[in-house]
Amino acid sequence: MALQDVSGFQDTPIHTSLSSLSTSSSPPTRRPFPLSHGTTTLAFVFQGGVIAAADTRASCSGLVACPSAQKILPIHSHLLVTTSGSGADCMLWERILAREIRLYQLRHGRRLSITGSAKLLSHMLHPFKGTDVCVAATLCGWDVEELFYVCSDGTRLQGELFSVGSGSPYAYGVLDGEVRWSLNEEEAISLAREAVYRATHRDAYSGNCVDLFHITAQGYCRRDREDLREEYHRKRERKDAGSHATSLVLTLGVGKRRSVEREKIQRGGVKWHGVE
Amino acid sequence: AKMFTQVYGDNGKMKEYHYTGPVEHRFSPYSFNGGTVLAVAGEDFAIVASDTRLSEGYSIHSRDSPKCYKLTNTTVIGCSGFHGDCLTLTKIIDARLKMYKHSNNKSMTSGAIAAMLSTILYGRRFFPYYVYNIIGGLDEEGKGAVYSFDPVGSYQRDTYKAGGSASAMLQPLLDNQIGFKNMEGVQHLPLNQEKAVQLVKDVFISAAERDVYTGDALRICIVTKEGIKEETVPLRKD
Numbered sequence: 051m052a053l054q055d056v057s058g059f060q061d062t063p064i065h066t067s068l069s070s071l072s073t074s075s076s077p078p079t080r081r082p083f084p085l086s087h088g089t090t091t092l093a094f095v096f097q098g099g100v101i102a103a104a105d106t107r108a109s110c111s112g113l114v115a116c117p118s119a120q121k122i123l124p125i126h127s128h129l130l131v132t133t134s135g136s137g138a139d140c141m142l143w144e145r146i147l148a149r150e151i152r153l154y155q156l157r158h159g160r161r162l163s164i165t166g167s168a169k170l171l172s173h174m175l176h177p178f179k180g181t182d183v184c185v186a187a188t189l190c191g192w193d194v195e196e197l198f199y200v201c202s203d204g205t206r207l208q209g210e211l212f213s214v215g216s217g218s219p220y221a222y223g224v225l226d227g228e229v230r231w232s233l234n235e236e237e238a239i240s241l242a243r244e245a246v247y248r249a250t251h252r253d254a255y256s257g258n259c260v261d262l263f264h265i266t267a268q269g270y271c272r273r274d275r276e277d278l279r280e281e282y283h284r285k286r287e288r289k290d291a292g293s294h295a296t297s298l299v300l301t302l303g304v305g306k307r308r309s310v311e312r313e314k315i316q317r318g319g320v321k322w323h324g325v326e
Numbered sequence: 327a328k329m330f331t332q333v334y335g336d337n338g339k340m341k342e343y344h345y346t347g348p349v350e351h352r353f354s355p356y357s358f359n360g361g362t363v364l365a366v367a368g369e370d371f372a373i374v375a376s377d378t379r380l381s382e383g384y385s386i387h388s389r390d391s392p393k394c395y396k397l398t399n400t401t402v403i404g405c406s407g408f409h410g411d412c413l414t415l416t417k418i419i420d421a422r423l424k425m426y427k428h429s430n431n432k433s434m435t436s437g438a439i440a441a442m443l444s445t446i447l448y449g450r451r452f453f454p455y456y457v458y459n460i461i462g463g464l465d466e467e468g469k470g471a472v473y474s475f476d477p478v479g480s481y482q483r484d485t486y487k488a489g490g491s492a493s494a495m496l497q498p499l500l501d502n503q504i505g506f507k508n509m510e511g512v513q514h515l516p517l518n519q520e521k522a523v524q525l526v527k528d529v530f531i532s533a534a535e536r537d538v539y540t541g542d543a544l545r546i547c548i549v550t551k552e553g554i555k556e557e558t559v560p561l562r563k564d
Contacts (some may be wrong), residue, residue: 108480110476113494115476116474116482116484119482120482136478136480137476137480138444138447138448138451138476138478138479138480139451139478140480141444141479141480141481142444142445142448142479142480181452183451
């Protein structure tokens with residue numbers, strides 16, 4: 051995490067992993083390279099569904115390894131997972147989660163609920179507690195109007211608003227003031243964008259663009275990725291022009307909304323995505 | 327308990343050196359052998375380029391050790407970092423490609439190789455391969471594809487990527503010249519093969535000037551539907 055890098059904290063694993071991934075029983079070898087960390091992701095529930103937003107910067111102790119990473123991964127049309135922590139861990143564990151959920155559906159003939167998926171992920175990560183696997187995921191979906199936060203240290207929480215990552219304190223500041231159940235869709239989307247924007251402005255390890263997903267009963271739909279540099283310029287112009295705006299200017303996003311095969315979803319069943 | 331000396335204090339000035347006790351050096355199974363790799367994807371071609379210097383500490387082991395390895399007729403991988411792990415990893419990938427060919431009666435596509443490499447790397451999550459990989463090749467539709475990896479298996483598809491010791495110097499230059507980032511009022515022209523090859527040569531010449539681990543010669547592999555063409559260009563040898 052960003053704070054860890056800045057304060058020079060060296061984490062040492064308490065014990066080596068006992069699973070098939072472990073090798074020797076001597077003290078683990080120290081890695082000579084850094085792994086990617088640092089992010090801002092958030093998700094909240096409102097009357098029109100669930101909004102999930104994240105920045106797109108993948109940083110690697112001071113270097114931006116990728117300015118266009120994707121931190122919100124769809125598992126199926128009604129379940130998204132936001133990733134935070136180490137990039138490789140999140141990518142692989144969510145691939146494993148998607149596989150397990152798909153197998154559950156094939157074996158039992160019904161979709162695993164979000165509560166069940168969260169428990170599954172939490173139990174799969176448990177053998178790696180104490181190692182440096184770092185996964186902090188928020189499962190957002192539709193069957194219950196709640197979010198689940200699952201972390202590799204064993205936390206599994208349900209709630210209606212979560213923000214995860216090094217930029218999360220800044221995002222919480224924006225969200226806690228404005229999130230209400232009665233928001234309409236445009237307001238909710240603007241609020242999510244604003245929260246990510248503020249977090250990327252203050253947190254060095256978050257930045258570049260913002261990804262936004264909106265989940266409803268019909269499935270998820272994804273807004274085009276927006277570069278936050280444009281947002282910064284727009285705000286500067288408005289401030290210079292001496293705006294008479296109200297306390298929190300919720301700018302309506304310029305990005306277009308693009309629904310993901312809505313017709314296919316409405317015909318019944320869940321749309322699965324190839325696990326890339 | 328391990329003790330280590332901190333050379334710079336909290337205020338940024340160098341600390342007064344004093345003896346704090348013996349420092350335990352553990353055997354490290356890793357070593358850094360340098361090298362830079364670059365890949366660019368075009369409309370119907372892909373370029374994978376690497377320098378050919380193999381170094382360790384202050385010495386140069388070899389001036390002719392290219393870091394591009396041909397995997398299939400449509401895919402080349404560039405591996406830089408610790409040379410021992412590069413060699414083993416490419417051997418494992420070759421073996422897996424052969425197994426796939428024998429079971430499925432077709433060659434692996436670039437996307438499939440990338441997904442497989444991700445799981446191979448993550449399989450060693452707690453004792454990783456110290457290799458920065460970049461795969462360049464053609465996808466099923468014949469378009470250029472570049473997949474970049476971190477040492478533990480996180481990957482994604484890009485248009486261009488630099489990896490290895492001079493990556494932090496090359497990546498911003500590529501962002502500007504190929505991605506047209508941070509420029510205003512510029513026409514976004516698609517990249518053709520001749521311009522891409524010339525850009526790669528220029529970029530490596532710059533890298534050799536400023537990075538001590540990059541130099542000697544540049545090996546360029548150009549992947550098109552006709553096959554893989556290799557070109558060698560000399561670089562600074564100092």
